[in-house]
Amino acid sequence: MASDLWPADGLESVASCPYCDSTDRALAHQGVEDWAFACAPGRWNYWSCSRCHCLYLSPRPTVTTIGKAYARYYTHAGAVDGGRLSALKHRLRNEYWSCTLQTSIKPRLGLPRWLGWALAWLKPHIAEPFGLRHWAQARKGLLIDVGCGNGDKLKLAAQLGWQTLGLEMDTSAVHAAQAQGLNVLQGGYEQLERYTGLADCVVCSHVMEHVHQPVHLLHLLLAALGPNGVLLLSAPNASSHLRHHYGDCWRGLEAPRHLTIPDAAWLMDWVRGQGFECTQVPSYALETAVESERMRRRASSASKEDIAAAKAWLRGTAAVSSSQEDMVQLVCTRGRG
Numbered sequence: 001m002a003s004d005l006w007p008a009d010g011l012e013s014v015a016s017c018p019y020c021d022s023t024d025r026a027l028a029h030q031g032v033e034d035w036a037f038a039c040a041p042g043r044w045n046y047w048s049c050s051r052c053h054c055l056y057l058s059p060r061p062t063v064t065t066i067g068k069a070y071a072r073y074y075t076h077a078g079a080v081d082g083g084r085l086s087a088l089k090h091r092l093r094n095e096y097w098s099c100t101l102q103t104s105i106k107p108r109l110g111l112p113r114w115l116g117w118a119l120a121w122l123k124p125h126i127a128e129p130f131g132l133r134h135w136a137q138a139r140k141g142l143l144i145d146v147g148c149g150n151g152d153k154l155k156l157a158a159q160l161g162w163q164t165l166g167l168e169m170d171t172s173a174v175h176a177a178q179a180q181g182l183n184v185l186q187g188g189y190e191q192l193e194r195y196t197g198l199a200d201c202v203v204c205s206h207v208m209e210h211v212h213q214p215v216h217l218l219h220l221l222l223a224a225l226g227p228n229g230v231l232l233l234s235a236p237n238a239s240s241h242l243r244h245h246y247g248d249c250w251r252g253l254e255a256p257r258h259l260t261i262p263d264a265a266w267l268m269d270w271v272r273g274q275g276f277e278c279t280q281v282p283s284y285a286l287e288t289a290v291e292s293e294r295m296r297r298r299a300s301s302a303s304k305e306d307i308a309a310a311k312a313w314l315r316g317t318a319a320v321s322s323s324q325e326d327m328v329q330l331v332c333t334r335g336r337g
């Protein structure tokens with residue numbers, strides 16, 4: 001199916017950069033296919049903007065046809081029962097975070113407090129989800145997750161004491177979230193206009209790269225923040241060191257769903273230029289490295305060899321600067337004026 005072409009009347013050319021509007025560009029990746037999910041047709045070209053260094057697709061699917069690319073997309077499924085081992089790992093992770101962040105995240109193992117220290121050995125094996133520390137330790141209020149999928153983050157934030165609201169385009173994901181009792185509205189990010197200045201935390205995780213007008217989204221995200229509000233923003237980073245290693249097979253590309261991929265350094269400058277403060281949180285590269293190895297083999301699932309190859313490559317890689325992190329993970333707050 002991926003070898004088919006996208007219908008020509010469902011494509012549009014992008015004449016200038018969706019982030020900075022520059023028309024200067026160079027072809028960066030040619031003939032990329034949907035090697036991530038092998039469900040969307042087409043071969044795609046990514047351009048690198050000479051001014052802001054983002055990547056963008058042109059031609060790209062139009063707003064009315066992009067839905068075709070989401071036929072088998074993972075955030076659309078309900079909770080997956082991964083069996084007993086996966087349930088045990090889930091409880092172990094929650095136990096670890098509960099101990100290290102001095103909170104309670106369920107379901108957990110329920111170990112006596114004095115045994116918590118014994119979990120310290122798990123540290124190198126457990127990646128802390130971006131935002132978890134903030135949700136556990138900040139003063140609680142209204143949290144809005146833009147593009148919340150089936151609501152995993154909302155569920156976590158709600159049990160940590162946040163009042164939660166999710167916005168999600170996909171109807172089946174909305175139903176899956178609502179079936180769990182979560183407060184989720186079906187529709188696009190434009191609904192944020194109703195919450196201007198009201199949110200204590202806005203989460204926008206891996207959504208920016210999917211939308212046709214990312215700067216419009218960014219303006220609405222920042223406008224939704226209340227006086228002490230915090231925006232947790234994440235996306236792939238166009239200057240990722242993994243992209244330079246894996247090239248067309250870098251997991252961050254994900255054509256044609258990823259329409260634009262911002263550059264971390266430019267995005268931080270842009271947020272500051274809007275009068276906000278902004279810091280970057282380091283990201284974990286192992287998962288995307290494993291996925292990139294899998295995509296390089298055009299396989300549908302990762303093998304032990306993919307994991308070993310990814311680990312070996314990352315071990316042999318020197319520490320990278322923040323501008324070359326695999327993902328942009330920004331914590332944005334209102335400037336002190």
Ligand SMILES: [Zn+2]
Pocket residue numbers: 017018019020021022049050051052053054
């Ligand atoms: Zn640009």
